[in-house]
């Protein structure tokens with residue numbers, strides 16, 4: 001997938017307040033993998049994306065290439081680039097399979 | 105109470121909106137027949153839509169009362185849809201003929217739910233005190249589908265239909281209904297008055313839900329939804345919900361015809377008025393909402409291993425029967 005784009009059939013909302021809470025909790029060393037920063041509603045079912053998932057989702061505008069998204073996030077997160085790249089690719093592939101992302 | 109709102113969403117995802125308590129029916133389980141409220145004019149309703157859009161609330165669902173009683177329903181819905189809201193409604197179907205179905209489609213309705221309580225015409229008609237209502241409700245499903253609107257069906261589970269819920273699902277399938285809501289019986293309004301006659305006992309609820317969950321897990325046509333937190337303790341319930349326990353006050357709120365907000369249609373406590381008060385203050389600051397979001401295990405819930413998932417079950421039912429949000433749901437079989 002070159003330029004991942006959010007499926008317009010999906011209703012979603014970015015939760016900035018929750019994101020701030022999660023970032024603060026992360027600073028305290030807490031496990032925040034369960035917390036969602038983007039809420040998605042697809043066919044009546046609600047889902048949430050965690051911090052990294054949310055960051056990826058917000059960038060899947062059909063304009064940015066996958067490469068660009070990875071570069072942006074690499075600048076933000078102090079993690080191993082190879083690991084991050086794999087996480088992003090896995091996440092995008094998973095959402096593509098669910099039909100939540102399409103190739104823009 | 106700095107932590108009381110921890111994890112709370114910035115606003116609800118859904119507003120269940122009673123535009124009017126007026127109805128052309130008078131059903132025996134209805135929560136709203138005894139309610140009265142001044143109705144707002146179209147301009148004020150559009151002001152509310154503006155507020156909801158600004159708060160990025162994605163869904164509004166008109167209920168009531170019969171939404172089609174208001175002649176400006178189409179205008180209101182079109183206005184809301186233009187602002188990006190996903191508009192749906194629940195109707196008894198009586199007024200949904202081919203013409204109104206196309207007008208609903210043109211107004212941008214994403215889906216329309218029709219209430220059908222039994223697959224047996226005479227039972228439905230009797231329950232709804234309206235001869236001929238079954239035939240018209242079923243016809244409404246077909247008119248809507250032909251107009252290109254996704255349809256859903258709602259049945260309030262009670263003594264008259266709990267043994268035959270499969271027939272309701274078959275009916276839905278025959279009419280290409282995408283989703284069926286098997287609503288739990290709420291003890292408010294007429295439902296409260298008639299509950300001796302209509303409500304199941306806890307053991308029957310358990311048996312019903314065990315069976316219904318099995319059916320739900322074996323089919324997607326139609327998709328089956330329950331809105332009852334008390335089922336969280338049952339095998340077969342594997343949902344990973346956004347919030348535990350009742351979703352009202354956490355994911356949804358209810359609007360009355362005059363702009364008053366209540367946690368849900370079944371909890372008659374006004375937490376504020378959307379036209380006269382700042383919405384964020386109501387959402388973040390209301391004592392009632394905070395209490396609902398932070399229930400404490402009381403009675404048999406204290407020590408119950410399901411509490412983490414169930415949070416005491418339906419807050420509206422606990423409140424209607426005991427006056428206390430935190431008491432155990434009277435439907436609980438544990």
Ligand code: SF4
Pocket residue numbers: 127128129130131133134135136137168169170195196219232
């Ligand atoms: S349940 Fe619906 S159709 Fe029946 S009286 Fe109440 S509002 Fe009217």
Ligand code: SF4
Pocket residue numbers: 334337404405406408409410411414415416417432433436437438
């Ligand atoms: S006892 Fe309370 S917490 Fe346990 S299942 Fe019943 S309502 Fe839920």
